[in-house]
Amino acid sequence: VDERDEAFIIASLEGEKPADISALLHEFETEDSKYVIDLLPSEVRADIINDLDEDIRSRFLRVFEPTEITEIVNHLDSDDAVDILNELPIKEREEVIACIDNQEKEANILDLLRYDEDVAGGLMAKELIKANLNWSVVRCIEEIRRQAENVQKLYSVYVVDDNDKLLGRVSLKKIILAEDNMHIADIYDPGVTSVETYMSEEEVAQVMRKYDLEAVPVVNMQGKLLGRITIDDVVDVITELADEERQMMSGISEDVEEADSIWMLTRARLPWLIVGVMGGFISARLIGVFEEELTRITAIAFFIPLIQATGGNVGIQSSSIVLQSLANPSAFNDSMQKRLFKVFVIAALNGAVLATLVYGGNLLTGGAVNLALVVSTALFCVVLIASLIGTITPLILHKFGFNPALASGPFITTTNDLMGLAIYFYTVHLLL
Amino acid sequence: VDERDEAFIIASLEGEKPADISALLHEFETEDSKYVIDLLPSEVRADIINDLDEDIRSRFLRVFEPTEITEIVNHLDSDDAVDILNELPIKEREEVIACIDNQEKEANILDLLRYDEDVAGGLMAKELIKANLNWSVVRCIEEIRRQAENVQKLYSVYVVDDNDKLLGRVSLKKIILAEDNMHIADIYDPGVTSVETYMSEEEVAQVMRKYDLEAVPVVNMQGKLLGRITIDDVVDVITELADEERQMMSGISEDVEEADSIWMLTRARLPWLIVGVMGGFISARLIGVFEEELTRITAIAFFIPLIQATGGNVGIQSSSIVLQSLANPSAFNDSMQKRLFKVFVIAALNGAVLATLVYGGNLLTGGAVNLALVVSTALFCVVLIASLIGTITPLILHKFGFNPALASGPFITTTNDLMGLAIYFYTVHLLL
Numbered sequence: 022v023d024e025r026d027e028a029f030i031i032a033s034l035e036g037e038k039p040a041d042i043s044a045l046l047h048e049f050e051t052e053d054s055k056y057v058i059d060l061l062p063s064e065v066r067a068d069i070i071n072d073l074d075e076d077i078r079s080r081f082l083r084v085f086e087p088t089e090i091t092e093i094v095n096h097l098d099s100d101d102a103v104d105i106l107n108e109l110p111i112k113e114r115e116e117v118i119a120c121i122d123n124q125e126k127e128a129n130i131l132d133l134l135r136y137d138e139d140v141a142g143g144l145m146a147k148e149l150i151k152a153n154l155n156w157s158v159v160r161c162i163e164e165i166r167r168q169a170e171n172v173q174k175l176y177s178v179y180v181v182d183d184n185d186k187l188l189g190r191v192s193l194k195k196i197i198l199a200e201d202n203m204h205i206a207d208i209y210d211p212g213v214t215s216v217e218t219y220m221s222e223e224e225v226a227q228v229m230r231k232y233d234l235e236a237v238p239v240v241n242m243q244g245k246l247l248g249r250i251t252i253d254d255v256v257d258v259i260t261e262l263a264d265e266e267r268q269m270m271s272g273i274s275e276d277v278e279e280a281d282s283i284w285m286l287t288r289a290r291l292p293w294l295i296v297g298v299m300g301g302f303i304s305a306r307l308i309g310v311f312e313e314e315l316t317r318i319t320a321i322a323f324f325i326p327l328i329q330a331t332g333g334n335v336g337i338q339s340s341s342i343v344l345q346s347l348a349n350p351s352a353f354n355d356s357m358q359k360r361l362f363k364v365f366v367i368a369a370l371n372g373a374v375l376a377t378l379v380y381g382g383n384l385l386t387g388g389a390v391n392l393a394l395v396v397s398t399a400l401f402c403v404v405l406i407a408s409l410i411g412t413i414t415p416l417i418l419h420k421f422g423f424n425p426a427l428a429s430g431p432f433i434t435t436t437n438d439l440m441g442l443a444i445y446f447y448t449v450h451l452l453l
Numbered sequence: 454v455d456e457r458d459e460a461f462i463i464a465s466l467e468g469e470k471p472a473d474i475s476a477l478l479h480e481f482e483t484e485d486s487k488y489v490i491d492l493l494p495s496e497v498r499a500d501i502i503n504d505l506d507e508d509i510r511s512r513f514l515r516v517f518e519p520t521e522i523t524e525i526v527n528h529l530d531s532d533d534a535v536d537i538l539n540e541l542p543i544k545e546r547e548e549v550i551a552c553i554d555n556q557e558k559e560a561n562i563l564d565l566l567r568y569d570e571d572v573a574g575g576l577m578a579k580e581l582i583k584a585n586l587n588w589s590v591v592r593c594i595e596e597i598r599r600q601a602e603n604v605q606k607l608y609s610v611y612v613v614d615d616n617d618k619l620l621g622r623v624s625l626k627k628i629i630l631a632e633d634n635m636h637i638a639d640i641y642d643p644g645v646t647s648v649e650t651y652m653s654e655e656e657v658a659q660v661m662r663k664y665d666l667e668a669v670p671v672v673n674m675q676g677k678l679l680g681r682i683t684i685d686d687v688v689d690v691i692t693e694l695a696d697e698e699r700q701m702m703s704g705i706s707e708d709v710e711e712a713d714s715i716w717m718l719t720r721a722r723l724p725w726l727i728v729g730v731m732g733g734f735i736s737a738r739l740i741g742v743f744e745e746e747l748t749r750i751t752a753i754a755f756f757i758p759l760i761q762a763t764g765g766n767v768g769i770q771s772s773s774i775v776l777q778s779l780a781n782p783s784a785f786n787d788s789m790q791k792r793l794f795k796v797f798v799i800a801a802l803n804g805a806v807l808a809t810l811v812y813g814g815n816l817l818t819g820g821a822v823n824l825a826l827v828v829s830t831a832l833f834c835v836v837l838i839a840s841l842i843g844t845i846t847p848l849i850l851h852k853f854g855f856n857p858a859l860a861s862g863p864f865i866t867t868t869n870d871l872m873g874l875a876i877y878f879y880t881v882h883l884l885l
Contacts, residue, residue, distance in 0.1 A: 036644070038644065038646070038664060040663045040664050040665075044663075162629060165626075165629060165630075166629070166630055176608075176667075193625045193626075193629070194597075194625075196629075197594060197597060197598070197625065197628075197629065198597075198598055212468070212470065214470070229688075230685075230688055230689070230692065231472050231476075232470065232472050233472075233685040234685075235608075235667050235683075235684060235685070251667075252667060252684050252685075252688070253662075253665040253666075253667070253684075255688070256661075256662055256684070256687070256688060256691065257662070259688065259691055259692060259695070260662065260691060260781075262695075263691070263694075263695035263698070263780075264777060264780070264781070266695070266699065267698065267702070267773055267776060267777065268773065268777075270699070270702055270703070270769075270773070270861075271702070271769045271770050271772070271773030271861060272766055272769065272770055273770055273773060273774070277774065277777075278774070278777055278778060278781070279774050279775065279777065279778035279792070280778070283795060283798055283799055283802070286774070286795075286799050287799050287802045287803060290767075290770050290799070290803055291803060291806060293766060293770075294763065294766055294767065294770075294803060294807055295806075295807070295810065297762045297763055297766045298759065298762075298763060298807055298810060298811060300758075300759075300762060301756070301758050301759025301760070301762050301763065301811075302759065302811075302814055302818075304755075304758035304759060304762075305755035305756055305758070305759060306755075306818075308754060308755045308758075309752075309755055312751055312752075315751045315754055316748075316751050319744055319747045319748050319751075320741070320744075321754075322740060322747055322753075322754035322757065323736075323737035323738075323740045323741055324733070324737055325740075325754065325757045325758060326732075326733050326736035326737070326740075326757065326761055326870055326874060327730065327732075327733025327734065327736060327737060328733070329758055329761065329762075330729045330730075330732060330733050330736075330761075330866070330867065330870055331726065331729055331730060331733065333765070333866075334704055334725060334726055334729045334863050334866075335722075335726065337702075337703045337704065338703050338704055338705055338722050338725075338726075340703070341699055341700065341702070341703030341705060342705070342709065342710070342711050342718070343711065344699060345696060345699060345700075345709075345710055345711065346710060346711035346712070348692075348695075348696070349692075349696070349710070360711070363715060363718075366715055367715055367718050367719050367722070370715070370719045371719055371722055371723060371726060374723060374727075375726055375727070375730050378727065378730060379730060379733075379734075382734055386734075386738075429702075429703060431766050434762070434765075434766075435762065438758055438762055442758060
């Protein structure tokens with residue numbers, strides 16, 4: 022590539038799939054990539070740009086002329102085109118839209134730009150094949166031939182009435198198997214699952230998973246067919262949500278990868294580390310309050326890690342179980358009261374077992390009886406309270422529209438640490 | 454249901470989707486569910502059983518006669534049938550297989566039972582439509598009509614040579630759009646992505662995501678077409694992997710849900726809590742070694758939580774970044790040496806910032822200068838070492854075939870805690 026050996030590059034990329042070429046381009050400098058991409062046919066070029074990671078792509082698009090971007094956008098489905106347009110500065114976006122000469126495409130794109138990226142409306146593509154209820158199968162096949170030019174992946178044909186209201190679907194398989202003299206009304210399946218434009222991407226993913234759908238039609242509140250969402254977009258949503266959850270659980274504040282720059286990685290990690298350090302400071306002050314007790318019985322300090330680690334582990338386990346049920350909701354949930362009671366019983370069981378173990382362990386290793394009793398009592402209380410905090414926090418976060426996975430991250434761990442210490446030292450203060 | 458009101462149940466379930474009925478049955482007792490299911494047509498019954506959660510289903514199938522299970526199996530695709538058979542005791546499984554009278558189905562099922570559940574061979578279904586390269590389009594459509602009976606979801610037709618070797622695919626769209634006098638050889642697309650039987654489910658998921666596939670053919674090492682994997686199974690794989698990771702990261706040892714029994718939930722949580730408690734005990738002994746220093750300067754105890762929490766947070770962040778890159782591998786990875794160097798630089802940066810903050814904070818709050826220096830020095834070392842442990846552990850786990858998410862769980866946290874304490878007290882011992 023450095024030598025700009027055009028023929029060699031074209032020859033070696035011939036026959037490679039766009040996704041593989043994108044992966045390759047992630048390793049190049051922007052200028053080299055641009056050079057390589059310009060050598061390729063414009064359809065392949067569009068697929069490659071579409072496959073690039075978002076952050077690389079937006080850096081990449083800066084070296085493109087608006088007319089070049091228009092050409093790319095022309096080759097893509099409306100949903101992918103809109104994703105790219107959303108990454109452009111507003112002025113450039115307008116220029117690109119003005120350059121699109123296909124009226125229908127322009128209207129589709131303008132329509133899709135209205136939706137947030139994380140709702141069904143923002144995931145859907147306008148390209149789909151619809152058939153009127155009253156058409157014959159022959160007419161339908163003709164229409165498919167005509168419409169199929171624009172639709173990259175064809176799963177099924179949606180059936181609508183004269184007002185474009187979604188009535189059902191008919192699979193390609195049924196169309197192929199149908200007799201020529203049949204009508205759509207004879208063979209269509211009225212029980213179609215659809216989603217509405219305002220549904221969140223999580224909900225769309227849940228619906229498609231539950232019913233094993235490869236594509237789902239999107240309707241507005243009046244039931245009018247507006248677009249469709251395909252499973253490949255939902256797979257990306259599911260993967261992104263899992264990545265986001267992992268980040269939150271481990272206290273990383275930005276969407277970073279191992280390959281990102283040292284500066285980005287440091288910036289993503291520092292904020293939560295600083296929160297943790299501040300928590301540590303408050304812990305230090307808290308312990309300082311009980312300096313008198315500590316001076317009297319140094320052994321109190323020995324059990325600080327035990328109390329803290331257990332509180333942290335119990336809290337994270339509890340949040341994680343709530344996260345699990347938020348991610349895979351069942352049709353019927355127990356009432357809040359019942360759930361908390363269950364959490365309480367489980368915590369009491371776990372707490373009792375751990376407290377007994379610690380008590381026994383302390384006596385066996387020749388610890389003082391009264392200190393052993395204090396440690397076990399405090400441990401039991403910490404398990405109870407950490408369970409409740411761990412359960413309630415993700416539910417509250419979820420209710421107010423935050424990602425509940427935050428609750429498994431360092432913020433809650435820090436809170437639990439402080440709470441555990443406070444309980445421990447207060448018990449010491451009371452009983453010793 | 455309690456009153457066994459047959460007509461009412463049938464009427465109210467009429468028109469409901471199988472997935473919704475399954476969700477409903479999760480709430481019933483096994484006997485009631487069996488009663489409801491027996492009222493439904495056998496095809497719907499098969500879909501419902503297929504949709505049930507694995508643990509509920511295996512409990513449920515115990516009340517079925519082998520002949521009833523055979524009937525269910527007959528209605529399902531071979532991959533789903535095999536999943537159900539795998540849940541049965543071996544004797545019953547043989548009985549069910551013996552009852553299947555469709556020779557082809559029996560052969561398919563016996564073939565699939567050979568594969569592990571977590572490789573491509575275990576995910577694939579035998580039902581697919583294949584066309585010989587030399588067929589005409591008309592012949593192909595006839596064959597589709599004939600074969601389509603068995604295939605629930607039809608995405609594309611796979612093209613093979615006379616020895617069943619996979620050559621390419623042709624989409625239904627192309628078949629519909631083709632002229633009648635064309636041959637498969639004229640319209641098929643030779644660039645088909647396939648997976649081999651022994652590939653892991655993670656790899657299959659990665660391939661399908663990368664190339665946005667809705668179905669992928671499975672071939673053996675000689676390239677012979679054996680089956681296909683559809684995207685809905687892969688969506689389940691991706692979701693399961695995310696659930697498993699969440700469990701490992703939060704130290705839950707079994708696949709549990711909030712709805713499971715108190716006993717199961719306690720059992721899933723206790724093992725790692727006990728590991729944590731044992732770690733806490735070792736910490737206590739470790740601190741005990743430095744009792745003399747502690748008695749001399751009580752303030753040493755104040756910073757135990759700070760050191761531990763930071764070590765834990767840094768370790769989890771580091772493992773999480775490695776997990777991220779293992780889950781979404783890029784085509785080109787840096788060498789191990791380069792990766793570790795980068796981790797080291799980032800850790801040094803983070804460590805320096807945190808150590809400075811803590812030093813400043815300690816002086817501002819009127820702490821002793823030499824203790825502040827010791828705490829900051831120890832903190833810096835802890836950040837460095839926790840980063841390295843957090844980075845290396847998931848890589849080692851991955852290399853030896855364990856789930857790398859284990860590294861973000863309590864086992865590593867406990868190790869990091871101990872390591873942090875040891876560094877802290879050793880620094881105290883050396884410098885104070």
